Amino acid sequence: MKKISILLITLFVITGFYLPAQSVLMYEDVSADTIVPKRGANRLHFTHWYFNFGVFADKAEKGAETKYVSTNHLDMGLRYKLRVCNFYAIGTDLSVSTYNFRLKQNGDKTLPDTVINDKEKYNLSLMTLGFYNRFNFGKRGNMIGKFLDIGVHGQWHMGLSHYTKNEMPNGNIVQVTTSKLKYYEQFGWGLHARLGVNRWVLSASYRMSDLFKPQDNLPELPRLSLGIQVGLH
């Protein structure tokens, strides 16, 4: 009797696996689909990632002149937009960035000293929290469309390092990276503007605060950057 029971249970389990199951080729829940979404490119809330590459475009103070193009920055951030109406929105974005300031090696150089190196640069790692006003242009549906952003941002300078590279007379290469520098400000702020069409954006930002502490009397690095942003949406 026990054997028969085991056999029946086994058969039941096996057949259970082979019970007919629906093979769904297509399924739509219409009632769920007709709810007007609150999230979307031109809905109430919209959040997306973005990448930005920029170059510093203005001249640094005398003594801290940098090379164009190789003085640049790369940013990755998350942006949130709150739609107020079809032509106006407000938003915030949080980004992490790395800034590279490649110093020109000339007789005027005083940052951080007057020593001429084969290569010399500053690397700044920072986190930025920005707030912006967005002005949209033109009637559009659920898409970003054409816009102008004007905003302000605060920056936390997480780390500044100084790097030099020199070739010694004996052919050896000496690279020196100095971190935990004491002569830069921990926080800063600036203004920014962006001009975009959907995911493609031209960006500009200007650092209002000084990077170096006033008591060290160091010349300031460039403040104005122009860049290209790609929104991931």
Add this chain to the structure above:
Amino acid sequence: MKIIGKILISSVVLCFMLLSSNTKAQQYEISKKYWIFFTDKSGVTFDPFTYFDPKAIERRVSHNISLYDSTDFPVNEHYVSSVMQFADSLRQTSRWFNAVAVYAGNEALQQIRSLPFVSSVEPIQSNMVLASFAIETDEDPSPDYPLMYQQLERMGGSFFITNNITGRGVRVAVFDAGFPSVDTHEAFAHIRSNNRIIKTWDFVKNRENVYDYSSHGTGVLSCIAGIEEGKNVGLATESEFLLARTEMSVREPFSEEENWLAAAEWADQNGAQIINSSLGYTYHRYFREDMDGRSTLVSRAANMAASKGILVVNAAGNDGDNTWKYVGAPADADSVLSIGGIDPGEDPMTSIKYGSQPRIKIDFSSLGPTYDKRMKPNVCAFGKAYVAQETGYDYAYGTSFSSPLVAGFAACALQTNPNFTTMELFKAIEQSGDLYPYFDYAHGFGVPQARYFTENNSAERKARTFEFVLEDSYIAINISDFAMENVEGFSEYSYGNVLFYNIQNPDGTLHKYYVLAVNNKEVARINHDELVKGQRINVSYLGYFSSYLFE
């Protein structure tokens, strides 16, 4: 701080340079496009026998439509010239909406608004339209006869062909992005030789020649009426044609709604009985909430065309697999026959695989319903076709090609009964659908069938192919024992061996819908707690339809 000022000023200047694609410097004022609507048409004169083509008069008389409908009267010339004293340039004039489309700056617009005969002003934006196609380059320039055959035979095209129903005498207007080689391609030789391209107009360039730019229209026209070496590419091989270029391009698809409206009025004036249009406006300009058939100008224009006795056949769109998902405008208009796309699947004769199995909605075909929950698309056809191109032939994907396949079908259907009114023809095409009376928001009533028109609307589908089994806690849909030969006019090749079922609300809208593969006797099991009283379970399998009311 000076630098900051420079940045901001530069940004604003750049902004206007970038944002104003139609910028026209006039005293540093930006000129934009607007519809100017007038209050009345007082003082105008109208002679329908001068304005309309005889074919248009014939259509109006047969449909009992007045020849003196005020919407056909011209726009008051004095009103237009008064507006043009302030506007920069005139883009289009609409008799139907008693309006002009103009370029004007802000200051001029204020003056135009203050004119006593201006009722309202609406901005027009140049926005992207649906690029509802993809062409697959084929190294072999010869046509794919099996697919050409199947794209028509899926609609029972041979019933029309063998009965010599060829859309004879039916005038079809085709709105597209260009028709290169239509004046030379062998697929259209039979049309040219009989002078059945009645008129052409390029509404983008305002000129007669339409035989250049995108070859999308060439492919579309071939799906309506093409013939390759004696074999049909489309069904309406003896129809007459009006070719209108309304879109700038499909690959770079900036287009204007006012071109569509102007082309519709032109088609009406020149006696079109059917309009095929493969464009659609979606998220670039509108929200899903606008897809109610009333909010967009192009949908209102399409409904107006229908009220003039023209059947408007429009592609449902190719957004079914992206975030928009739904039909656009004007496919949302209630009087527009919106066409979805189905996968061609495997050719039942040659076993050539043209798509995935089964032959249900092709993945990109846009879904209904409209925002106000009307059924769309209405019917469907192949979403992949073999079509004429600028040179030779190519495979083409998109509801852009489903639409002209049905437009050609509609021309033939109209030939079978020239007394059909527009909405009678519309309803007849829906009723000929191989799922009818079953419907869902992916396939509509299914693929229209020619035998509905050639056999006195008597296509019979008697064999019971499934049954409802009522249990205490659920309702099962079980396959019946039946002989395949009894499934008249239908085969497992139609959609593949699949069963359609939906749950319908008491108000007639659908709550859910499914397409299931039939692998077992019991295909579906619907628990009672999934249903509310008054809902129906509608099922269609191999042409047999039945419904169960849950009480």
